[in-house]
Amino acid sequence: MKILVIMGSPRKGNTFRACEEFREILQQDCAAEFEYLWLKDRHLLPCKGCLSCFSRGEEKCPNRDEVPTLEQKLLEADAVVFASPVYGFNVTGLMKTFIDRFSYVFHRPRFFDKKAFVLVTAGVLGLNDAISYLEKVAGLWGFEVVGTTGLIMTNDNPPRSLAEKNKKILTKAAKEFLTALQRNKRKSPGIMDVIVFHSGRAAFSQLEKVSPFDYQYWKNKGWFSPGRQYFVDIPVNPLFLAAGRIAGWMTIRQIRKDTVLD
Template sequence: MSRKVIAIIGSPRKGRTFEAVGMFEKRLKELGNIDFEYVFLKDVSLKECRGCGLCLEKGEEFCPLEDNRADIFARMMKADGVIFATPVYSLQVTALLKNLLDRLAYVFHRPCFFHKSFMAVVTQGIYGVEGVLKYLDEVAHFWGFKVCPGLGLTVFWEKPSAADLKKIDDEAEKAAKRFYDSLTRNSDPVPSLKEVIMFRSVRAFHSIAAGFPRDHQYYREQGWLDSDYYYETRLGWHKKLAGRWVERQALKQAMRDKMKLVESRLS
């Protein structure tokens, strides 16, 4: 069975980050049948987010910007695994990758990448890789991915020595094994107590349509207004009990907030 992987390259040039992903790709293909695809953000049309909020309020199809955002999203949805690759620029991802994350902000509200694997590949000259890996992992968690520990590498501006290349290749091999295991594992991770509490809190908010109408509609269509979690999973009694308690408290607060909003509109 072939697995499809898409690597989204956030670097403005084909340099050390691209080379690292190439090593990762080679090692990954040695483990099984992998269809590996690249998207170079420097070569696609992706306009800067205006912050208009239409993707949140009405839906992503109402975004006024005409470019390749929908195509990139569709290709990610068709993949079994997604890789975000970026060098560290000023202690963060590149502007190219950050703009893509901003343009996909609606996924934070309407997560959709469940059952798909994610890995970040981050390169640094001296410092910053850990912070960027943590940031991308957190984004991927919110979006629904099965998050695999990322590949963080220290690379050099000048041509790397044979010893440097060997070290990078060894790390790429380890990362490829982690990612392949995630790709081929049919089970989804059991959510933590924190994840259950977050789901039930957000669900309470949407259950009374206290937020954006599109979010309420999405949760209803996915069946999440009546489920224990985003997907079928076995939750211990303590997680279910904590989830119910938190949801009741969140529902009370959401009702109060909704009443205040109604009163302010009538005054």
């Protein structure tokens, strides 16, 4: 089993130490291979906002850097840990640049056979905002997010009580993560997951001329097929499905309205 850690920290500090402790706990019960992808050491140019990846495909991006290589690493992993310290009440600039450069995956999600875990550290504040953001990103990219953890880590020599507290948090998180990794089936989607699918399905079905690459991707995946309930074939709560279909109907209605107005 291969676990890829997307490391958003620019240094081997608290976040790296937390990831290492998480790895050590996990490897007590699982012979998982960990690989660190240090964003600080990768050639990643800022997104230009040209929208070429949306309309013409990611291969048409004018930036020539390591994005294709990094995507291949994501595809080869069984699970991914998104790890970042809190900078300015959210993820680091390194992590944000990484996410921006993979914006096309929000339109064309693809990591449905993989699980994700979010690990965030902070000195005092900002854990919830950063965790929520990374959890949303991973979910929209197709990952099954199976756990999140936020740790307050003050310095290299934290008080014993804080170190023991973090140890308990990481131990519990690692056990839950391992249980999820050993579960072959993906959990049924939540209501927002279903709404996102049906809203996207409705939107891209109407945007063949505006966003042909996105349209073709969804079509090739069979996501426009009548009766399709979700990205992957798993049980969907009937109430969630009803909410998703309503959201899809409203999306089409709004797009057609905007098109008439234009």
